[in-house]
Each structure stands twice: as C-alpha cells, then as structure tokens.
Amino acid sequence: MEHRVIAFIGAGNMARSIISGLLKSGYPASSIIATNRTTEKNTLLTDTFGIEATPDVKTAIKKADVVVLGVKPQGMEDLLSSVSDLSFDGKLVISIAAGITVSRLNDMVGQTLNLVRTMPNTPSLVGLGMTGLYAPANVSEKDRDYAGDLLSATGKICWVDEESDINSIIAAAGSAPAYFFLFMEAMEAEARRMGFEADMARTLVQQSALGAAQMVVANPETTLETLRSQVTSKGGTTAEAIKVFNDKQLSETVSEAMKAAVNRAKEMESLF
Ligand SMILES: NC(=O)C1=CN([C@@H]2O[C@H](COP(=O)(O)OP(=O)(O)OC[C@H]3O[C@@H](n4cnc5c(N)ncnc54)[C@H](O)[C@@H]3O)[C@@H](O)[C@H]2O)C=CC1
Numbered sequence: 001m002e003h004r005v006i007a008f009i010g011a012g013n014m015a016r017s018i019i020s021g022l023l024k025s026g027y028p029a030s031s032i033i034a035t036n037r038t039t040e041k042n043t044l045l046t047d048t049f050g051i052e053a054t055p056d057v058k059t060a061i062k063k064a065d066v067v068v069l070g071v072k073p074q075g076m077e078d079l080l081s082s083v084s085d086l087s088f089d090g091k092l093v094i095s096i097a098a099g100i101t102v103s104r105l106n107d108m109v110g111q112t113l114n115l116v117r118t119m120p121n122t123p124s125l126v127g128l129g130m131t132g133l134y135a136p137a138n139v140s141e142k143d144r145d146y147a148g149d150l151l152s153a154t155g156k157i158c159w160v161d162e163e164s165d166i167n168s169i170i171a172a173a174g175s176a177p178a179y180f181f182l183f184m185e186a187m188e189a190e191a192r193r194m195g196f197e198a199d200m201a202r203t204l205v206q207q208s209a210l211g212a213a214q215m216v217v218a219n220p221e222t223t224l225e226t227l228r229s230q231v232t233s234k235g236g237t238t239a240e241a242i243k244v245f246n247d248k249q250l251s252e253t254v255s256e257a258m259k260a261a262v263n264r265a266k267e268m269e270s271l272f
Pocket residue numbers: 009010011012013014015035036037038041057070071072073075078079096097098119120121122174175
C-alpha cells in the first residue's frame with residue numbers, strides 16, 4: 001500500500017492501537033506523526049513507537065497527507081475550530097470519532113473535507129481490529145482504497161453505504177471488545193472466589209476465550225449454535241450453566257445493550 005504521511009490528531013487509546021497495528025504491518029514509523037497536548041504523552045509515543053510526536057497540531061496537519069481525527073467527541077469542536085484557518089485541500093481526513101456525522105465535522109471546520117468516517121476497535125493494537133468505514137460521494141476511489149488498505153493493515157474492514165450504519169458498527173464491533181472484557185472479568189472474579197490464584201484465574205479465562213474465538217475463526221461453515229452444542233453434553237455441566245444464562249435472559253440483555261450503544265451514538269450526534 002501507499003505510505004502517505006499520516007498525522008494522528010489526538011493519540012490516545014484508539015489512535016495508539018491503530019498506530020501499533022500499522023507499525024506491526026510494516027507501515028514506516030517515519031510516515032507517522034502523532035499529536036497530544038502533553039509532553040508526557042508525546043514522549044511516551046516517541047519512546048514506544050519511534051514516531052514523531054508533538055503538541056503542535058497545525059504543523060502536524062500541514063506536514064500530513066492524511067489527518068486522522070482521534071480526539072474524544074467532546075473535544076472535536078474545539079479541535080476543528082482551532083484549525084479552520086488551515087487548508088485541507090488535497091488531504092484525506094479520517095475520523096474515528098463515535099457520534100459525529102460527516103456534515104457536523106464539516107460544519108465544525110468550516111470546510112467540505114475529503115473525509116472518510118470510520119469506526120475501529122482497540123484490538124487493532126494486535127492486528128485483530130474490526131473497522132467500519134463510510135465515505136460520502138465526494139471522496140475519490142483512490143482515497144477510499146487507501147483508507148480501506150490502511151485500516152485493513154490493522155485487521156478486518158467493513159464498508160457501509162449508509163452513514164447511519166456506522167452506529168450499528170459501534171454496537172457490533174467498536175464497543176464490543178468491552179463486552180467480552182466484562183464477561184471475562186466476571187468469570188475471572190468467580191474463578192478467584194473458587195480459590196484460583198490471580199494468574200491462574202486469568203489464564204483459565206483468557207485461554208478459554210481465545211480458544212473459543214479461534215474455533216469460530218477456524219470453522220467458518222459451522223454455526224455458533226453448533227459450536228456451543230458441541231460443548232453442551234445432554235444432562236451435563238454446561239447445560240446447567242447455559243440454563244442460568246437463558247433464565248437470566250442473556251440474549252435479550254445483549255440485544256438491549258447493543259441498542260443502547262446505538263441510541264447513545266444517535267444522542268451524541270445532537271450533543272457534540
Ligand atoms: N477507545 C475505543 O475503543 C474507541 C474509540 N473511538 C473513538 O476514538 C476517539 C478517541 O477515543 P480514545 O482514544 O478512547 O480517547 P483518549 O482520551 O484515550 O484519546 C484522546 C487523545 O486526544 C488528545 N487530545 C485531546 N484534545 C486534543 C487536541 N486539541 N490536540 C491534540 N490532542 C488532543 C488527548 O490528550 C488524548 O490523548 C473518540 O472519538 C472515540 O469515539 C472509536 C472506536 C473505539
């Protein structure tokens with residue numbers, strides 16, 4: 001893929017995950033600039049990744065071919081209004097922010113950006129990210145391809161035709177690692193209560209989660225239901241555990257949780 005110069009404006013948890021994934025895939029460190037407001041965060045980025053990191057947002061944007069908007073949604077308006085005097089002509093802008101539409105981003109900066117809206121997730125850090133992408137009609141084929149290739153370097157991608165579908169990507173992928181972490185936290189806590197040392201409780205849970213996920217990946221023709229049934233012996237232990245989940249309406253809870261994520265994304269569209 002092309003190695004355009006990328007400036008990450010706001011390089012916190014999510015941007016760092018993307019940067020790490022890109023570097024692991026061979027993207028040159030010399031083509032990545034990161035900005036944060038504090039020297040401490042910038043020094044850490046340079047030390048960790050060997051990339052240029054600076055508090056000087058305007059210079060970073062001027063140097064870049066690609067500008068990734070990586071600040072929190074609450075901070076986006078301040079950021080974009082502070083750089084509205086810069087020309088973004090010829091640059092590709094990639095937003096990773098939840099709950100801020102393309103048209104709102106254009107309003108904030110006072111220009112019609114060449115903008116791809118994306119929704120990544122933190123497993124990008126280890127090259128196992130899942131990113132949704134949406135591009136309005138003004139974005140060229142070449143820039144769409146570049147954005148797709150860039151995020152593919154950190155994992156898998158899914159293009160959506162409707163911008164509103166980015167909110168569904170948030171529910172199904174962007175926020176999703178946290179659901180699995182929560183589930184694993186609960187299992188780890190119970191394993192501890194059962195008497196396992198902290199390290200072993202974590203290993204029991206993480207290895208089971210990893211093994212289950214890899215079985216899903218390795219058996220694309222097998223439904224999740226079948227994989228589950230292969231563990232669930234009739235009259236056995238798993239069946240009892242699953243019965244508790246079903247009695248407590250796990251599926252309905254998951255459905256409600258995902259809808260709550262979508263609703264919050266919609267709400268954020270009117271807040272920021
Ligand atoms: N954390 C996640 O799993 C995901 C986050 N996102 C999106 O990514 C964005 C960032 O989220 P996180 O990385 O979690 O937040 P974060 O708070 O870890 O990172 C934001 C970074 O931006 C910096 N920053 C804020 N204002 C700045 C400015 N004006 N100039 C330069 N740097 C500035 C902050 O110092 C901070 O390091 C959000 O918009 C969020 O919706 C999207 C998908 C997943």
